[in-house]
Amino acid sequence: MADRERDLADCVGAIYEAAMGNGGWLGVGDRLCRLFDARTAVFRVDGEGSGLHNLLRPTTASEALYAAYFHRVDPFRAQARRDFSTGRARHVGTAKLGPEIVPEDQYLRSEFYTDFARRNGMRHMMSGMVGVRVASPLSLYRDSGAEAFDGSDLRRLETLLPHLQRALELQRRLGLQAEAASVSRTAVDALPVGLLLVDAGLGVRFANAAAAAHLGRPGAPASLAHAGPRLDGGTYLSPRHRDDAVRLRQLVASATSGGVGGSLRLRADEPDGDRPPVAVMTVSPAPATLAAEAGAGTEPFALIVVHDVARGVAPPVGMLCDVFGLSQAEAEVAVALAGGVSAEEVARQRAVALGTVRSQVRAILDKSGAANLRDLERSLATLGALVPQGPG
DSSP: OHHHHHHHHHHHHHHHHHHTTSSOHHHHHHHHHHHHTOSEEEOEEEETTTEEEETTSOOOHHHHHHHHTGGGSOHHHHHHHHHHHHHHHHHTTOEEEHHHHSOHHHHHHSHHIIIIIGGGTOOEEEEEOOOSSSOOOEEEEEOTTSOOOOHHHHHHHHHHHHHHHHHHHHHHHHHHHHHHHHHHHHHHHTOSSEEEEEOTTOBEEEEOHHHHHHHTSTTOSEEEEESSSOTTOOEEEEESSHHHHHHHHHHHHHHTTTSOOEEEEEOOSOSSSSOOOOEEEEEEEOOHHHHHHTTOOSSOOEEEEEEETTSOOOOOHHHHHHHHOOOHHHHHHHHHHHTTOOHHHHHHHHTOOHHHHHHHHHHHHHHHTOSSHHHHHHHHHHHHHTSOOOOO
């Protein structure tokens, strides 16, 4: 009895480990067969794009044959699907002997038994109903030379079924979370601004595509360096300019210790010649949920937003037409003004009267809701930051 109880506990543990991805379902199948003196254990699910698959046994010729044809004529499977669809709450978590599900004479005369089950040692059956979206009965079989399952076997199986049901629900939630995390990562990677999640030592736990692209360019004012001060030899954020590194560490220390962080402009290291791209970094405390979704653990982290100020900040003309309802000419004037050109220079470039440009400026301010040209520039810079950055 003590061995049975220990085997039962081991089986429960293996079920949860398999659901969380820390162990294999094949190990669960071996434990079930040992616990119930069964010839085989069956727990078939519909895999994504891979058809019907028994999680508890290795893929064999007989399993392939079942998936290809015999699942259609399996009377136990058909009855389980009917029970699940008409009375899920009543059937889930209950176990039955084979004859309680399909009469003995009907089973022995069936095509399923004659051409498949008899050849695979599936004479006596016991099954318990579980499932999240569809019926997924757990079935155990003994061959014709063994005794049929009895009431003590049923009670033991019904002890396992609630654990298997919760494990299935847990596995589904984990799968949905993984899918949501994948969608979130794709969305974050599509942002035109760089996002980094760093610890107090500037160790990088996450960087989206824009951050990796900007900081990976030759001559960037900061880089994602490998090895360095982190004990695990991972990646850390390294400003090129020493003063910037000191200031960034101060801001990150503030953000990870209850402060608010702050902003800094990363400078070029070389005083002469072609200056490398310049970036602005905004540092703030990272929300705990964001750190958890990134798999960064529970310690405090800082969220760094990286914006390449070397990029033109003016949005496309078409965007201004769509957002503010500007005419093509008004949008072109707005873009020119955002680039720092005076109204006089715009008039000269467009070969129009200065009064025309001033009239267009008044229309632009009115339609955009900007109080003045400086306010307009801030609005245009915000819109410009939303424009995806092209390659290179």
